[in-house]
Amino acid sequence: MDDLCQAIAARRDDLIRLTQDLIRIPTLNPPGRHYRDICEYLEARLAAKGFTCELIRATGTPGDSLEYPRWNLIARHTGPRPGDCVHFNSHHDVVEVGQGWTRDPFGAEFVAAEDRIYGRGACDMKGGLAASIIAAEAFIDSHPDHAGTIEISATADEETGGFGGVAFLAQQGRFAAVDHVLIPEPLHKDRICLGHRGVWWAEIETQGRIAHGSMPFLGDSAIRHMGAVLAEMEETLWPLLAGKRTEMPVIPEGARSSTLNINAIHGGEADQGPDYTGLPAPVVPDRCRITIDRRFLIEEDLAEVKAEITALMERIRARRPNFRYEIRDLFEVVPSMTDRDAPVVRTTAAAIERVLGREAGYVVSPGTYDQKHIDRIGKLKNCIAYGPGVLELAHQPDEWIGVSDMLDSARVMGLVLADLLGPGDTA
Numbered sequence: 001m002d003d004l005c006q007a008i009a010a011r012r013d014d015l016i017r018l019t020q021d022l023i024r025i026p027t028l029n030p031p032g033r034h035y036r037d038i039c040e041y042l043e044a045r046l047a048a049k050g051f052t053c054e055l056i057r058a059t060g061t062p063g064d065s066l067e068y069p070r071w072n073l074i075a076r077h078t079g080p081r082p083g084d085c086v087h088f089n090s091h092h093d094v095v096e097v098g099q100g101w102t103r104d105p106f107g108a109e110f111v112a113a114e115d116r117i118y119g120r121g122a123c124d125m126k127g128g129l130a131a132s133i134i135a136a137e138a139f140i141d142s143h144p145d146h147a148g149t150i151e152i153s154a155t156a157d158e159e160t161g162g163f164g165g166v167a168f169l170a171q172q173g174r175f176a177a178v179d180h181v182l183i184p185e186p187l188h189k190d191r192i193c194l195g196h197r198g199v200w201w202a203e204i205e206t207q208g209r210i211a212h213g214s215m216p217f218l219g220d221s222a223i224r225h226m227g228a229v230l231a232e233m234e235e236t237l238w239p240l241l242a243g244k245r246t247e248m249p250v251i252p253e254g255a256r257s258s259t260l261n262i263n264a265i266h267g268g269e270a271d272q273g274p275d276y277t278g279l280p281a282p283v284v285p286d287r288c289r290i291t292i293d294r295r296f297l298i299e300e301d302l303a304e305v306k307a308e309i310t311a312l313m314e315r316i317r318a319r320r321p322n323f324r325y326e327i328r329d330l331f332e333v334v335p336s337m338t339d340r341d342a343p344v345v346r347t348t349a350a351a352i353e354r355v356l357g358r359e360a361g362y363v364v365s366p367g368t369y370d371q372k373h374i375d376r377i378g379k380l381k382n383c384i385a386y387g388p389g390v391l392e393l394a395h396q397p398d399e400w401i402g403v404s405d406m407l408d409s410a411r412v413m414g415l416v417l418a419d420l421l422g423p424g425d426t427a
């Protein structure tokens, strides 16, 4: 397999150019720009290498419109012998640029002295996409008679939930014939990401009665009721969550407990905006809302997580006259964690050890990514995230990807293909 590793090393310039080309297509999401352009670019490249390509629009999914259609690409290369299907899934969308850049975010500047390519999406995750393409092309060139099928997908909207991307493809049954999935998210070249914690987003509203602000005793303040909710959370909820520890190897360490963030709070009179020059009106607020973001562990059950909040609200109701509230679900994802003995995990771990000369690390992501759809909708457990790049750089200014990291990851991916689809005497 040294031949394959050398063939990948020989494609270094191609890898740099490919990564630059991908970064230079500004696939900003929201709103979802240039999705068709990046799919067509990839289609042209992969079709020339013998892949059968399919462009799929996720019509009618959130955000899809005539102006911003949700385009996805699946490219497939089937060998002459029967075998497994190995699927590399990368999202092609990137988040907004933000402030603080010292480089052109879509210039894809390669700084040779630093061995880095800069740009929005370099690390999350066009570098990973490029590495998987180079690995697959080098493997096919050296094993034209390979078994089974290699699939490469470039999918929309991961950054906004993945409904116009992997979720849509999974609903269409596109993972039904897939055996192994690698998602080249930037988890670092020596680590295997097994999955992610669960999510529950909800809106909690407290309700009161409107009255004149000079006679608040005639009304009932929804903001004071919400104050009681926040005080109860401080006293009982956060200590309870901090005490819940998981066996999942979540990184960073702080995310190894249950967490809850209050994303927003709104109560009383609406903000009139910067053009309004008048004074506020004296009104007792009859509505107050918070949005909560609860991240939960594989040891927890979503029903229990919700019941915990209901119980907290009921404790307050028992001691507070006229306390009324509503809880509305916004979004939920159950935790996902692939078994360490799963074939794709064992194969990737062995490849990391051979390429890097050290044991693979195992991690779990604090937030979710497209694995949730492959697991829940696609019903495929044999899935990991593995790819080059430093996770902390994702969504930051001056995001970059290291070329040697991409090459090492491509070697690992190439060995995974050789192990799963090769002649069998090479593992």
Ligand SMILES: [Zn+2]
Pocket: 091, 124, 125, 158, 185, 186
């Ligand atoms: Zn990503």
